[in-house]
Amino acid sequence: xxxxxxxxxxxxxxxxAAYTLGPLAAGPTCxxxxxxxxxxxxxxxxxxxAALKEVSLDIFRGCVTALIGPSGCGKTSFLSxxxxxxxxxxxxxxxxxxxxxxxxxxxxxxxxxxxxxxxxMIFQRPNPFPLSIRRNLEMPLKEHGVQxxxxxxxxxxxxxxxVGLWEEVRDxxxxxxxxxxxxxxxxxxxxxxxxxxxxxxxxxxxxSALDPVSSTIVEDLIASLRGGYTIVIxxxxxxxxxxxxxxxxxxxxxxxxxxxxxxxxxxxxxDSPRHELTAAYVSGRxx
Amino acid sequence: xxxxxxxxxxxxxxxxxxxxxxATAALGSSAIFVLIVGFLLKESWPALSTIGPxxxxxxxxxxxxxxxxxxxxxxxxxxxxSVGAVILATPLGVASAIFCRHYAPPxxxxxxxxxxxxxxxxxxxxxxxxxxxxxxxxxxxxxxxGASLLAGILILTVMITPTIxxxxxxxxxxxxxxxxxxxxxxxxxxxxxxxxxxxPAARGGVAAGILxxxxxxxxxxxxxxxxxxxxxxxPLSLFDPVRMLTANIALEMAYATGSHRASLFVSGLxxxxxxxxxxxxAWRLSGDxxxx
Numbered sequence: 001x002x003x004x005x006x007x008x009x010x011x012x013x014x015x016x017a018a019y020t021l022g023p024l025a026a027g028p029t030c031x032x033x034x035x036x037x038x039x040x041x042x043x044x045x046x047x048x049x050a051a052l053k054e055v056s057l058d059i060f061r062g063c064v065t066a067l068i069g070p071s072g073c074g075k076t077s078f079l080s081x082x083x084x085x086x087x088x089x090x091x092x093x094x095x096x097x098x099x100x101x102x103x104x105x106x107x108x109x110x111x112x113x114x115x116x117x118x119x120x121m122i123f124q125r126p127n128p129f130p131l132s133i134r135r136n137l138e139m140p141l142k143e144h145g146v147q148x149x150x151x152x153x154x155x156x157x158x159x160x161x162x163v164g165l166w167e168e169v170r171d172x173x174x175x176x177x178x179x180x181x182x183x184x185x186x187x188x189x190x191x192x193x194x195x196x197x198x199x200x201x202x203x204x205x206x207x208s209a210l211d212p213v214s215s216t217i218v219e220d221l222i223a224s225l226r227g228g229y230t231i232v233i234x235x236x237x238x239x240x241x242x243x244x245x246x247x248x249x250x251x252x253x254x255x256x257x258x259x260x261x262x263x264x265x266x267x268x269x270x271d272s273p274r275h276e277l278t279a280a281y282v283s284g285r286x287x
Numbered sequence: 288x289x290x291x292x293x294x295x296x297x298x299x300x301x302x303x304x305x306x307x308x309x310a311t312a313a314l315g316s317s318a319i320f321v322l323i324v325g326f327l328l329k330e331s332w333p334a335l336s337t338i339g340p341x342x343x344x345x346x347x348x349x350x351x352x353x354x355x356x357x358x359x360x361x362x363x364x365x366x367x368x369s370v371g372a373v374i375l376a377t378p379l380g381v382a383s384a385i386f387c388r389h390y391a392p393p394x395x396x397x398x399x400x401x402x403x404x405x406x407x408x409x410x411x412x413x414x415x416x417x418x419x420x421x422x423x424x425x426x427x428x429x430x431x432x433g434a435s436l437l438a439g440i441l442i443l444t445v446m447i448t449p450t451i452x453x454x455x456x457x458x459x460x461x462x463x464x465x466x467x468x469x470x471x472x473x474x475x476x477x478x479x480x481x482x483x484x485x486x487p488a489a490r491g492g493v494a495a496g497i498l499x500x501x502x503x504x505x506x507x508x509x510x511x512x513x514x515x516x517x518x519x520x521x522p523l524s525l526f527d528p529v530r531m532l533t534a535n536i537a538l539e540m541a542y543a544t545g546s547h548r549a550s551l552f553v554s555g556l557x558x559x560x561x562x563x564x565x566x567x568x569a570w571r572l573s574g575d576x577x578x579x
Contacts, residue, residue, distance in 0.1 A: 085472055116474035123472075127465035130488045139483045140473040189469075196473065 004057060004263040005274050036061040036200060036230045037082060041096035044077050044086065050257040051077045054096070057249055057263045059200075062227050066241035066266060067234040069251030069281070074258020075234035078251070079202045082232065083119040084112055101199075117144055120193030124205040126185035128177035128192070133169055136177045136188060137195050144196060159195035163187040163221055183214020187221060194229070201225065203233040207240065219244060238282060242270050250278045327556045334549035343553055349519045349535075351547035358554050360521040364529035365558075367436060367522050368511070369504040372443035377497055379444070380451025385481060388459055400456065407449035415510030418442040423514055430526035434516035437525040442510045447500035454499065458492020458573075459485060495573035502565040505558060508533035532558055 035058035044052040052074035059065050067075045080086045081094055084105060098105045105115055128136050137156045146152060156173070160166040165187045169180070177188055186206060193201060203222065207215040223244050225231060235241050241248055248269040252261045262269060262278045273279045280286040334343075338356055346357035383403060387396035422441050427433025466488055470480040486493070508531075516528020517538060530538075532554045543551055 083472060085468065088468065088471060113474040113476060116472055121472040123465060123469065125465060127463075127469040129466060129469065129484050131483075139479075140475060143473075143475050143479045143483070192473065 004260065034061060035059060035099075036101060037232075038099040039078075039082075039096070040099070042078070042081060042098060043095040044074070044081055045093045045095075046089065047091040048093075052081075053254070053257040053259050055251075055258075055260045056096075057260060059230060059232055060247065061199075061230050063246040064222065064226050064231040064233060064244050065247040065249065066245035067232065067249050067251060068236075068238060068241050068269075069258070069261075070253065071236070072258070073251040073253050075251055076204050077258065079121070079204050079232060079234055082200070082202055083116050083121055085116075085121065087112070117196050118198050119200040119202060120196060120198040122186070122189055122193060122201060122203040122206045125209045126182060126189050128180070128185050128188050130176065130178055132174045133177045133180070133188060134173040137192055140192060141195055155195045159191040162194060162225075163191040164217070165191060181214065183210050183217055186210060186214070186218055190218075190221065190225075194225075198229065200230040200232065203231065205234055205236065208236060238270075242266060250275075250281060252277055252281070324559065327552055327559060331549055331552035331556050334546050334553050338546060338550065340553075343550065343557075351539075351543070351550055356546075356550050358532065358535075358550075358557070360519055361530055361532045361535050361554070362557065363521050364436065364439075364515075365505055365531040365533065368439040368443055368515070368529070368531060369501050371436070371440035371525075372447055372504045373497060373501050375440065375444040376448040376451050376500060380448045380496070380500070381455050381486075381493060383448070383452040384455035384459060385486075388456065389477065389481060403449045403452045406445070407453065411446060411507060411510040412513075414442060414446055415513035418510060418514040426526070432516065432528060434514055434528050435526045436515060436522045436529045439511050439515035439529065439531070440525070442514050443504045443507060446507060446510065447504050450500040450503055451493075451496045454496025455489065455493045458489035458496070461492065462488050491572045495569040498565045498569035498572070502562045502569075505561055505565070506533060508537050512537055 037059040039059070040056050042052060042055045043050060055074075055078060067078060069075060077086065080089075082098060082100075082105075086092045086094060094106065100115065100119070103110065129139070131139065134156060137159060138152050141152055141155055146155065157166065160169065165184060168184065169175075177185065180188060186209075190201070190206075206222070207218050210218060219240055222231060222233065226244070226246070233241070233245065245266040247263070248266040249263040250261045250269060250273075251258050253259075262273060262275045264274075269278060270282050273282060277286065334356070343356050343358045344362075345359070346355045348355045349357050349360065383399065387399040391399060418438060418441070422438050423433040423435075425433070426435060426438055462485060466484050467480060470484045475484070511531050512534045515531065515534070517530045517534055518528040519530050519535070520527060522529045536551050536555055539547070540551055
């Protein structure tokens with residue numbers, strides 16, 4: 001299934017939402033038409049209060065999937081359930097299934113650290129550690145068992161080149177990462193995530209704390225990572241979603257809980273949305 | 288209009304009075320410090336000018352009535368006891384801060400934190416009593432007499448561990464959540480997150496805690512008088528009875544006169560200088576946690 005529209009009455013009740021199939025052929029060429037992550041009936045509650053209700057969607061390998069919607073509609077909660085960062089929040093309960101390459105990530109057998117290595121995360125505010133640029137990249141690698149100096153150097157170089165930071169920092173790899181500009185810090189955080197060779201990158205409003213120029217650079221970087229990584233990006237910025245995403249999911253708040261209203265090819269969400277709420281939101285009439 | 292004018296002018300008058308009160312209090316407390324240092328200088332000046340600073344360090348013994356003013360054995364005892372206590376208390380204090388934030392179940396962590404805070408407030412004479420009746424006889428069983436540098440180190444360790452634990456804990460608490468979440472999102476274990484991210488990020492505050500603890504250890508008097516034996520000699524072994532600079536002042540001030548009295552003020556001045564240097568270093572480090 002690719003396209004999904006919430007039957008608003010059905011989601012309000014207990015029944016499972018209705019699905020419709022969209023045309024596979026319309027998928028972008030970089031995407032493999034099989035899901036890397038399948039989310040089935042995900043409900044997430046904080047201290048018994050639902051923040052996200054019965055969300056089901058597929059995230060396709062190598063594609064950029066944008067999550068759009070107003071603040072508080074559960075985009076961040078959704079992202080942090082995909083790498084089980086939600087485990088850190090006391091009182092957070094997750095129901096439903098999340099299949100990563102077919103394996104339920106809530107299985108007893110799942111190695112959470114290995115999962116998080118394969119599903120990297122970029123936060124809204126750049127969060128380099130207060131270490132040198134080099135240590136920021138090397139330390140997680142060492143913790144995941146990369147010990148040889150040559151391998152570490154190669155990984156540092158490769159990831160910095162990939163995020164376009166190499167030329168800017170090659171002479172000061174041992175300088176504090178916090179001395180970099182905000183945009184450079186965010187690219188360093190992306191480099192730190194991709195140095196671990198993940199399959200998926202989760203990005204939570206990665207540009208919203210940056211100035212417009214840095215934001216454009218990071219956005220171009222995200223576009224250049226398409227195909228190599230499966231990217232899920234939560235964003236307020238509709239123009240940005242439209243520019244970088246292959247797929248888009250529109251979240252909305254219903255009864256104080258986030259629900260998925262519509263999920264489809266990005267172009268279709270923006271140009272011919274099927275749900276009236278989506279249409280109102282993407283045209284700026286609501287939200 | 289009139290009403291609002293009046294109320295805002297009375298507010299600004301209240302503000303002015305508050306500022307004046309706060310400024311007076313602040314100036315008053317810093318003036319007390321300046322006065323104390325000035326007083327120490329004034330009282331030690333006769334000794335510094337007639338005996339000279341070098342003899343306090345290099346005279347072979349402390350016999351002030353016979354004209355020998357060597358403070359070196361007591362200075363070395365003070366330093367040895369403080370360094371020893373810092374070496375023991377640092378791992379204990381840092382481990383305790385980590386334990387109650389990252390490993391202990393919340394109620395236990397809470398109890399632990401409170402007991403640390405309470406321990407830091409126990410009067411030193413009480414800790415000295417405990418040292419005198421528990422630690423000294425215990426050491427005496429292996430190496431008589433028991434009252435020794437080691438007893439002093441152990442007592443000081445008990446007294447400064449809470450300082451290090453509380454300061455390290457505050458430094459860990461002040462770190463942004465983003466470090467911990469970022470580390471976990473990279474798949475780092477709890478140990479790696481602590482060792483490679485959180486502790487390095489908090490190291491300014493931890494170091495400040497260690498220096499303040501060292502300053503407290505250097506300045507401690509009562510408990511040390513009770514357990515360390517008070518023999519003026521340079522410590523050659525952990526089991527030697529020793530006398531710290533602070534203890535020397537407390538023990539001899541009552542009957543000292545003339546240059547003997549003035550040279551006790553010199554040792555006070557020495558201690559104050561050491562403690563100021565440590566506090567200044569702590570202050571610099573604690574304002575400096577963002578760089579690495």
